[in-house]
Amino acid sequence: MWDEWLTKSKPVMPVIVIDDIDTAVPMAQALVAGGVKLLEVTLRTPAALAAISEISRNVPEAIIGVGTVTSPDQLHAALNRGAQFAVSPGFTPNLLAAASEWGGPFLPGVATPSEVMQAREAGFTKMKFFPAVPSGGRSMLKAIGAPMPEVSFCPTGGISAETYHDFLALDNVFAVGGSWLTPPDLMSARNWQAIKDLASDI
Numbered sequence: 001m002w003d004e005w006l007t008k009s010k011p012v013m014p015v016i017v018i019d020d021i022d023t024a025v026p027m028a029q030a031l032v033a034g035g036v037k038l039l040e041v042t043l044r045t046p047a048a049l050a051a052i053s054e055i056s057r058n059v060p061e062a063i064i065g066v067g068t069v070t071s072p073d074q075l076h077a078a079l080n081r082g083a084q085f086a087v088s089p090g091f092t093p094n095l096l097a098a099a100s101e102w103g104g105p106f107l108p109g110v111a112t113p114s115e116v117m118q119a120r121e122a123g124f125t126k127m128k129f130f131p132a133v134p135s136g137g138r139s140m141l142k143a144i145g146a147p148m149p150e151v152s153f154c155p156t157g158g159i160s161a162e163t164y165h166d167f168l169a170l171d172n173v174f175a176v177g178g179s180w181l182t183p184p185d186l187m188s189a190r191n192w193q194a195i196k197d198l199a200s201d202i
């Protein structure tokens, strides 16, 4: 799935916090217009689930996903609202089981070799490396890649417009995540042109 999606979208996944439901659709349209189509809406705000359904219904070019999934209930709620993929900052046995039962694209969050091995054992080969920079950044990803070359990562956490290229250059990185494409000041100012420009610059 990710391979097909990455033929349509730039390999950068905005990590989106929606405070106001009315911003969901124009924000998604701006990102899509800039070529960024993989959108991770985090379940950090009360508006998040409604935002996922609004984007799913109104922005057909967007590949809408849910982030900050920490329980099976949250996963199911987001899938019911139209999420096409799901991302977690970590994993639990229950969450891995629910994601396996669903069978769709799920990125468990990992930060150590043992966590990578546990998620691998549960059948996952694509993971979120979180928090990427505090957990060792590029040198950690390179080190993990040596014994586990079959696993690839979406590093997220502490990555910026200045550094995302360096992560994408690694063999075991398929995409990079971050909040810099949808900064709170541009979101609250509803500056969709500036958000489109940030996406276009990728």
Ligand SMILES: O=C(O)C(=O)C[C@H](O)[C@H](O)COP(=O)(O)O
Pocket (backbone or CB within 6 Å): 015, 042, 044, 067, 068, 069, 087, 088, 089, 130, 156, 157, 158, 159, 177, 178, 179, 180
């Ligand atoms: O909400 C989640 O599910 C998370 O796992 C956290 C986010 O991925 C990071 O907070 C993004 O990091 P920044 O790009 O440094 O802002």
